[in-house]
Amino acid sequence: MIGNKIRELREENNILLRQLAAQLDMDTAMLSKMERGERFFKKEDIVTLSEIFNQNSKDLLVLWLADKIVKTINTEDYPKEALQMALKSLESNKE
Template sequence: MIFGNRIKELREDAKLLQRQVAARLELDTPLLSKIERGERRARHEHVAALAKIFNVDEKELITLWLADQVLELVKDQVEAENALSIASKELKNSKK
């Protein structure tokens, strides 16, 4: 829901209605509402479009979008924190 909260914040700061943003994304308004509430995931191409709509760094939104996906995957796992720590180390090592 990190991503959805950020989108709602950006939309409200821009003084745009959900239906206005949804129209630019070629989505229906209820779907955008569900994305903002964290009930549905945005598609990758919507993330890029939202960055353009709100004139923010696409990398910021991609990062939040990915974080939500990771959290959804591990949220009910007891060892999630340890697994994320190991995965983080592996990501750092793979960039060397």
């Protein structure tokens, strides 16, 4: 999810992978893996990317976190049930 969005933003802005990697102070191969969803972006990278692409940081951070959650639970048994329980816990902690 987040990798596809970053690639989309990069291409829309005509920025080469190596150029963006340099702005993030990371290896081009690593950024390529992140765009393909093979590696996780760090939270700090997402904040920097929101500045580079002039995007709302909240929108990109929500997408980043959702991607992390899905990749963490989707190979486990009962991911939907676990997510529903986690949501209930978050809602009860608000009160």
